[in-house]
Amino acid sequence: MLKRISLLAFTLPMFCSLSVLADDALSLKQTLVNIDGLKANFQQTVTDINGKTIQQGSGNFALAVPNKFYWHLTQPDESLIVADGTDVWIYNPFAEEVSVMDFNQAISASPIALLVHRDEQTWANYDVNLTGHCYQITAKEIGAGVPNVEVCFNQKQLSSMKLEDQQGNISEFSLSQQSSLDKDDTQLFQFTVPEGVDIDDQRLKAMN
Numbered sequence: 001m002l003k004r005i006s007l008l009a010f011t012l013p014m015f016c017s018l019s020v021l022a023d024d025a026l027s028l029k030q031t032l033v034n035i036d037g038l039k040a041n042f043q044q045t046v047t048d049i050n051g052k053t054i055q056q057g058s059g060n061f062a063l064a065v066p067n068k069f070y071w072h073l074t075q076p077d078e079s080l081i082v083a084d085g086t087d088v089w090i091y092n093p094f095a096e097e098v099s100v101m102d103f104n105q106a107i108s109a110s111p112i113a114l115l116v117h118r119d120e121q122t123w124a125n126y127d128v129n130l131t132g133h134c135y136q137i138t139a140k141e142i143g144a145g146v147p148n149v150e151v152c153f154n155q156k157q158l159s160s161m162k163l164e165d166q167q168g169n170i171s172e173f174s175l176s177q178q179s180s181l182d183k184d185d186t187q188l189f190q191f192t193v194p195e196g197v198d199i200d201d202q203r204l205k206a207m208n
Helices: 002-035 103-107 111-115 183-189 202-207
Strands: 037-047 053-064 068-075 079-084 087-092 097-102 126-131 134-139 148-154 157-164 170-179 198-201
Touching: 002 111, 002 126, 002 134, 037 183, 053 183, 068 183, 079 183, 087 103, 097 103, 097 202, 198 202
Parallel strands: 097 198
Antiparallel strands: 037 053, 037 170, 053 068, 068 079, 079 087, 087 097, 126 134, 134 148, 148 157, 157 170
């Protein structure tokens, strides 16, 4: 009997923690309902594992449900990421190269995909923990490209994001001038390969 009571005392906190995590995931889902489509400017600061700033930048982004994302870094070096709902295009103007991968490949690399993905199977791959006005999103799978993401809200608006990569580098994004999408913004989620640019098609590699 004592052994049974000891086991019960040990497992109860685990079940309580799982219940809290489930509630936090539901809370995040409900919060994201209010931002099914938005655009904003961002300021980016990247620090290394020792807390040293290694890069600062700025740009603009937009997102729309389902599976559409636009990320345009304008400073210090331009780069562009466009998710059109099916594929993800990563464009480097300086190298004159664009990589393209299937959206399902891309979402496995970062919990940030939860912002535009409503699939229950995808959400099951992450733990969500609410602290104050911020949600900590952690990949359950070891080896994820971006294992940890923090998204914070001010009232119903997304105010900041923080991403930690496998090397311990942290990218922090502070958002400003946030607004809803209008009809003309749908073109943001369409990518046309510029003439003369090399294409690295990861979709073909994934199929082989």
